[in-house]
Amino acid sequence: AQSVTQLDSQVPVFEEAPVELRCNYSSSVSVYLFWYVQYPNQGLQLLLKYLSGSTLVKGINGFEAEFNKSQTSFHLRKPSVHISDTAEYFCAVRDAGGTSYGKLTFGQGTILTVHP
Amino acid sequence: ETGVTQTPRHLVMGMTNKKSLKCEQHLGHNAMYWYKQSAKKPLELMFVYSLEERVENNSVPSRFSPECPNSSHLFLHLHTLQPEDSALYLCASSQEIRGGGETQYFGPGTRLLVL
Numbered sequence: 001a002q003s004v005t006q007l008d009s010q011v012p013v014f015e016e017a018p019v020e021l022r023c024n025y026s027s028s029v030s031v032y033l034f035w036y037v038q039y040p041n042q043g044l045q046l047l048l049k050y051l052s053g054s055t056l057v058k059g060i061n062g063f064e065a066e067f068n069k070s071q072t073s074f075h076l077r078k079p080s081v082h083i084s085d086t087a088e089y090f091c092a093v094r095d096a097g098g099t100s101y102g103k104l105t106f107g108q109g110t111i112l113t114v115h116p
Numbered sequence: 117e118t119g120v121t122q123t124p125r126h127l128v129m130g131m132t133n134k135k136s137l138k139c140e141q142h143l144g145h146n147a148m149y150w151y152k153q154s155a156k157k158p159l160e161l162m163f164v165y166s167l168e169e170r171v172e173n174n175s176v177p178s179r180f181s182p183e184c185p186n187s188s189h190l191f192l193h194l195h196t197l198q199p200e201d202s203a204l205y206l207c208a209s210s211q212e213i214r215g216g217g218e219t220q221y222f223g224p225g226t227r228l229l230v231l
Contacts, residue, residue, distance in 0.1 A: 004158070032217050043120070043206055043222035044159075051217040090159070094217075101172045101213050104220065106159040 002027040002093045006107035014115050015083055021076040021110045023091030030096040033074040034104065035065055038088045047089070050074065051096075061085070086114045118142055120223035122207050128229045129197065137192040137226045139207030147213045148190040149220065150182060153204040165190060166213045197230045204228070 007022040025031065032051050036044040048059025055067040065076045074091060088111050092104040120141045129135050141148060150162040164172035165184040179201075181193040190207055204227050208220040 036222075041224070043122075043224045044208075045222070046219050049217065049219065096217075101164045101166070103161050103164070103172065103174075104159075108156070108158050 002031060002095065002105045004091050004093055004105055004107035006089075006091055006110050008110050009108065010111045010113065012113045012115060013081055016080050018079050019077065019081050019085075019112065021089050021091075021112065023074045023076065023107060025072050025074065025091070025093045027072075027093060027095070031093045032096050033065075033067060034092040034094070035059065035063070035074070035076050036090045036092060036106075037061075038090065038109075040087070044090065047076070081112070081114045083114050083116060085112060087112060120207055120209055120221050122205075122223035122226050124226060125224065126227045126229075128231065129194070130231055131197060131199075133197075134193070134195040136194065137205055137207075137228075139190040139192075139223055141188055141190075141207075141209035141221070141223075143209055143221060145209040145211050145221075146187055147210045148184060148187070149208040149210075150190065150192055151206040151208060151222075153206055153225070155203075159206070163192075164213060171213065194228075197228075199230050202228055202230045 003026045005024045013019045034049045035047040048057045050057045050067045058064045088109045091107040123138045147166045152160045162176045163182045168184045183191040204225045206225045207223040210218045210220045
């Protein structure tokens with residue numbers, strides 16, 4: 001079984017400042033890692049995912065994340081945020097063995113609020 | 117319509133009512149999912165369907181009854197719900213379930229309030 005911990009429930013930041021949203025996971029098997037974003041009154045949208053290869057993954061809207069296997073982390077970063085990045089961000093993991101019937105295990109979410 | 121759509125977007129029901137949530141995906145996917153998103157809790161997977169066959173039931177109470185008549189449509193039938201069932205119910209779809217790395221595409225959700 002897997003578990004995901006998002007270390008910050010809320011992150012306030014000023015516009016054009018850098019931001020890092022932290023995610024740690026626990027698993028006894030290899031995993032795939034995902035970051036989703038949920039804007040108010042909308043469903044979840046994939047930002048980026050790590051499957052294999054380069055540990056630095058680039059996603060949409062200028063976000064990137066780095067997979068660190070030794071620290072079991074997958075932190076999300078953006079060098080300069082915009083007001084429109086205000087949303088809730090979810091980290092998720094999935095068993096890479098393909099036996100978990102598509103089950104994503106989600107963290108509790110981090111609310112990013114960008115202030116002008 | 118594109119992507120994954122859900123109706124209704126909002127629903128208020130009493131504990132003795134019966135209602136259904138509908139999800140439709142326009143992406144040609146073979147797998148569909150129901151998730152429950154409650155306040156202060158992580159998203160919980162409820163059901164998974166692959167090619168219209170249920171492959172996972174995540175210990176969900178029987179007052180929630182899913183139905184998948186074809187690969188494009190998914191329903192969640194609700195009856196005798198409890199106030200603690202109030203939540204956002206999200207539908208998702210993906211191309212398959214076995215690959216592991218496939219992206220799940222989510223609908224906007226149905227906000228359910230049980231009185």
